[in-house]
Amino acid sequence: MYQYNEFDHAFLAERNAQFRKQVERRIDGSLTEEEFRPLRLMNGLYLQLHAYMLRVAIPYGTLSSAQMRQLAVIAEKWDKGYGHFTTRQNIQYNWPKLPDVPDILDALGEVNLHAIQTSGNTIRNVTADHFAGAARDEIADPRPVAELLRQWSTDHPEFQFLPRKFKFAVTGSPNDRAVTRAHDIGVRMIERDGEAGYEVLVGGGLGRTPMIGKVIRDFLPKEDLLPYMEAIVSVYNTLGRRDNKYKARIKITVHENGIDTIRDKVEARFAELKPLFSGVDQEMLAEIERQFAPPAFRNGPTDTFEAAREADPIFRAWADTNLTAHRVDGYAIVTISLKKHGDTPGDATADQMRLMADLAEKYGHDELRISHEQNVILPHVHKSDLPAIYAALKEAKLATANVGLISDIIACPGMDYCSLATARSIPVAQEIAQRFEDLKMEHDVGPLKLKISGCINACGHHHVGHIGILGLDRAGVENYQITLGGDGTETAEIGQRTGPGFAYDEITDAIERIVRAYLELREGPDETFLMAYRRVGADPFKAALYEDEKAKTRAA
Amino acid sequence: MPRAFTPKVVTANALLEGDVVYLTADDQWTRDLKQAELITDEAVADLRLLEAERRAAEVVGPYLADMVAGDGGPEPTHFREDFRRTGPSNYHHGKQAEA
Numbered sequence: 281m282y283q284y285n286e287f288d289h290a291f292l293a294e295r296n297a298q299f300r301k302q303v304e305r306r307i308d309g310s311l312t313e314e315e316f317r318p319l320r321l322m323n324g325l326y327l328q329l330h331a332y333m334l335r336v337a338i339p340y341g342t343l344s345s346a347q348m349r350q351l352a353v354i355a356e357k358w359d360k361g362y363g364h365f366t367t368r369q370n371i372q373y374n375w376p377k378l379p380d381v382p383d384i385l386d387a388l389g390e391v392n393l394h395a396i397q398t399s400g401n402t403i404r405n406v407t408a409d410h411f412a413g414a415a416r417d418e419i420a421d422p423r424p425v426a427e428l429l430r431q432w433s434t435d436h437p438e439f440q441f442l443p444r445k446f447k448f449a450v451t452g453s454p455n456d457r458a459v460t461r462a463h464d465i466g467v468r469m470i471e472r473d474g475e476a477g478y479e480v481l482v483g484g485g486l487g488r489t490p491m492i493g494k495v496i497r498d499f500l501p502k503e504d505l506l507p508y509m510e511a512i513v514s515v516y517n518t519l520g521r522r523d524n525k526y527k528a529r530i531k532i533t534v535h536e537n538g539i540d541t542i543r544d545k546v547e548a549r550f551a552e553l554k555p556l557f558s559g560v561d562q563e564m565l566a567e568i569e570r571q572f573a574p575p576a577f578r579n580g581p582t583d584t585f586e587a588a589r590e591a592d593p594i595f596r597a598w599a600d601t602n603l604t605a606h607r608v609d610g611y612a613i614v615t616i617s618l619k620k621h622g623d624t625p626g627d628a629t630a631d632q633m634r635l636m637a638d639l640a641e642k643y644g645h646d647e648l649r650i651s652h653e654q655n656v657i658l659p660h661v662h663k664s665d666l667p668a669i670y671a672a673l674k675e676a677k678l679a680t681a682n683v684g685l686i687s688d689i690i691a692c693p694g695m696d697y698c699s700l701a702t703a704r705s706i707p708v709a710q711e712i713a714q715r716f717e718d719l720k721m722e723h724d725v726g727p728l729k730l731k732i733s734g735c736i737n738a739c740g741h742h743h744v745g746h747i748g749i750l751g752l753d754r755a756g757v758e759n760y761q762i763t764l765g766g767d768g769t770e771t772a773e774i775g776q777r778t779g780p781g782f783a784y785d786e787i788t789d790a791i792e793r794i795v796r797a798y799l800e801l802r803e804g805p806d807e808t809f810l811m812a813y814r815r816v817g818a819d820p821f822k823a824a825l826y827e828d829e830k831a832k833t834r835a836a
Numbered sequence: 837m838p839r840a841f842t843p844k845v846v847t848a849n850a851l852l853e854g855d856v857v858y859l860t861a862d863d864q865w866t867r868d869l870k871q872a873e874l875i876t877d878e879a880v881a882d883l884r885l886l887e888a889e890r891r892a893a894e895v896v897g898p899y900l901a902d903m904v905a906g907d908g909g910p911e912p913t914h915f916r917e918d919f920r921r922t923g924p925s926n927y928h929h930g931k932q933a934e935a
Contacts, residue, residue: 306851307851312892327854328854329916329919330856330923330930330931331849332854360929374924375929376854378851378854379852624927695916695919696919696926697924753915753916756913
């Protein structure tokens, strides 16, 4: 993992000291809210519906056990004993008090964490594949690239006042688990004729105008990464619209100007910038890569795992859903579900954080990951340790066997916390997960991604859910629109709306009707929901959703 | 005929804690919506909001929220204000825990 150097420590300490003074000046009345607001946002502090909210970056979703323990300390000391992991690999605290925030930032600094650029019109936390460095299908670990981008973009003087926020995602695998096609810039590490490089996507995004990213460069040599990224953001900084907030993201810039025009401008800017990069960035990247060297994997028998799997059907169910193939034989990637049926998606208590940290330290080479799907991952676990890990997780109510199933729901905080929300998300997620648990149906249904956003900004990624739910305010009442057929992977697609929305107390029944329709029409258990949708289209699902209602209306 | 004025309260978030607060008739900030001043005159509402905006060292983002007169005091007309006066629905946190 990346270790802060003297420069990083000094920079962070100075930023935190500055913010401490800014908070003091706001409290003593020397700063107005108008003056203070941009300063607090630069440091990740929002004012939400019921309280302040502090968004802490977890760069490319990677944490050490010491960092996870410190997140637990902060949850207990300054919040209400829990934290909320988000769809951008951040953690949010929902109840900090303004005078405490400088102390919280100092506590984060002790373990090399911060909240810088988690808000505002800047380059946000750089996200990456949560299985980085562990996945069997991986070409290269994307985290050194993500770390280089983080260092380059943090406090970059040219990019502190972009037209709008700007999000990067990086993947080193052909199977895209980082939703790179729905980011302002997606970087895919690839190989061509034995040479390592990048495919660069630009102009993806969700929100009110969802767009799939377009390829701006199909092969970028490794050494050109930073000048090319700087060229893209620089062109956007000049060309991006500042007259209309809703047209300010780069996806609109690309859409309005056309990818070819944007590409020409980027290439021209790149030609200017390239000579200014002396190669020191590549030396830094090489140094960062050394810090992400794989851990010393051990070679040992895995028969205890096989035996436990045979003996205990509950352990087997967990192992079948929550483990992913590791690139080293004898190892597995463990996904710890933060989606216990009926609980809030993405929330972990301080005790749960500490337990996961202990497991990472004892069994997982001291590494944890946060996924954009709001789960926690132990990326490197020897299979012989899995029964012990499972037992400990079960004790802490963290052993839910539902990863990739319908109850593994992404949900934004919605109107229970967020001041932008138009409807609630969390209780909808809780009720749907509980419904499918009561029906004992989800393992039969198989892979199905359900994603819920409480407003059009789409933090819950509903556009790329196989089933998406968007909560709206329709004439003062919560109303939920359904989209079908979305996909956030390498075959990314935006889901299509089914028709009129459903009331808060109708939405769970509606989802059940969709799932029952799927079970009836699928060709077999091997045909997933998404495959079936792509084969038959939306009509059978629309019929299941709306025909009953029509019949009811006719009968009345 | 002009549209009837929907009664209002002045609401904001407390500067230090971030809590939802309401302006009372005697110029205090209360955490309890029932104690808030229900303003039924548009001109008075505008004036009360201006006065609230001048108290920048106490609160953040004051605005006028629609209400109706209830038995025990002002009642929200919209679900957003109902959540603000109660707290989140997933945990017993916020105002519902402090009452």
